[in-house]
Amino acid sequence: MSRTGLFISFEGIDGAGKSSHISEVADAFRAQGRCVLLTREPGGTPLAEKLRALLLADAMDPLTEALLAFAGRRDHLVQVIEPALARGDVVLCDRFTDATFAYQGAGRGFDCGPLAVLERMVQTGVAPDPMRLREPDLTVWFDLPPEVAAERLSHARLPDRFESQPLEFFRRVAQGYADRAAGAPQRFARIDANQERGVVWQQLQAVLVARGWGPGAAAAHEGAA
Numbered sequence: 001m002s003r004t005g006l007f008i009s010f011e012g013i014d015g016a017g018k019s020s021h022i023s024e025v026a027d028a029f030r031a032q033g034r035c036v037l038l039t040r041e042p043g044g045t046p047l048a049e050k051l052r053a054l055l056l057a058d059a060m061d062p063l064t065e066a067l068l069a070f071a072g073r074r075d076h077l078v079q080v081i082e083p084a085l086a087r088g089d090v091v092l093c094d095r096f097t098d099a100t101f102a103y104q105g106a107g108r109g110f111d112c113g114p115l116a117v118l119e120r121m122v123q124t125g126v127a128p129d130p131m132r133l134r135e136p137d138l139t140v141w142f143d144l145p146p147e148v149a150a151e152r153l154s155h156a157r158l159p160d161r162f163e164s165q166p167l168e169f170f171r172r173v174a175q176g177y178a179d180r181a182a183g184a185p186q187r188f189a190r191i192d193a194n195q196e197r198g199v200v201w202q203q204l205q206a207v208l209v210a211r212g213w214g215p216g217a218a219a220a221h222e223g224a225a
C-alpha cells in the first residue's frame with residue numbers, strides 16, 4: 001500500500017533552535033516506519049548548495065538574494081522534494097519560502113508583491129496537479145526573541161553574512177515570520193523556543209500528535225500517494 005508524502009518545513013531566526021531539533025523529529029517518523037528525507041534551504045541539491053555558498057558569503061542586493069534563493073528552491077523542488085513526496089517519504093526541510101519573505105522581504109525591506117509572484121512561478125508545475133502551489137503541509141516556527149537568539153549564537157559558531165546582521169534586522173525578520181504565520185494559521189505551528197530543549201521537544205511532539213502524526217500513527221499514513 002502506498003503512503004502519502006509529508007512536507008514539513010522548520011523556520012525561525014538564526015539561533016532559534018531548528019537544527020537542534022530536526023533530527024528528533026526525523027527519529028520520531030522513522031520509529032513509525034517512515035522513510036525520512038532531511039534537507040535544507042538554501043541548498044538541498046549540488047546546484048542549490050553552490051547558490052547557498054554565494055548567498056551566505058557574497059555581498060549582493062536584496063533582489064539578487066531573492067532570485068538566488070528561488071532559483072535554488074526550483075532545483076530543490078524538481079530534483080529532490082517532489083520525487084521524495086511521490087515516493088511517500090517524509091520531507092523535513094530546514095527553511096523554505098517563508099525564510100525568503102522573512103529575510104529578503106521583512107529583513108531587507110524587499111517588496112513582498114514580487115516575492116509572491118516568484119513563489120507562484122517556482123512552486124507550481126512541480127506537483128502531480130500542475131496548478132497546485134507546492135508548499136509545506138506543516139511549517140514549524142521556532143519563535144525566539146532576537147536578543148536570546150543572539151546570546152545563544154555568541155557561544156555557537158562564526159557568524160555568516162546573515163548571522164552578523166544587527167539585532168534590528170532580526171527584529172524585522174521575526175516580525176516577517178509572525179506576519180507569514182498570521183496569513184497561514186492552518187499551515188503554521190508556533191513553538192515557544194525560549195524554553196529549555198526538553199520543553200521545546202514536548203511542544204514539537206504535541207504538534208505532531210495534533211496533526212495525527214504522533215507515535216503509533218503509522219496506520220493513519222496509509223493511503224493514496
Ligand SMILES: Nc1ncnc2c1ncn2[C@@H]1O[C@H](COP(=O)(O)OP(=O)(O)O)[C@@H](O)[C@H]1O
Pocket residue numbers: 012013014015016017018019020021152153155156193195196197200
Ligand atoms: N532550547 C535551547 N536552549 C538553549 N540553547 C539552545 C536551545 N536550543 C538550541 N540551543 C543552542 O543554540 C544554538 C543555536 O541552535 P541551532 O539549533 O543551531 O539554531 P538554528 O538552527 O535555528 O540556527 C546552538 O548552540 C544550540 O546548541
Ligand SMILES: Cc1cn([C@H]2C[C@H](O)[C@@H](COP(=O)(O)OP(=O)(O)O)O2)c(=O)[nH]c1=O
Pocket residue numbers: 014015019040041042056069094095096097099100101103104160162163
Ligand atoms: C532559505 C533562505 C535562507 N536565508 C538565510 C537565513 C539564514 O541566515 C541563512 C542560512 O540558513 P541556515 O541554513 O538556517 O543557516 P545555519 O545552518 O548557519 O543556521 O540563509 C535567506 O536569507 N533567504 C532564504 O530564502
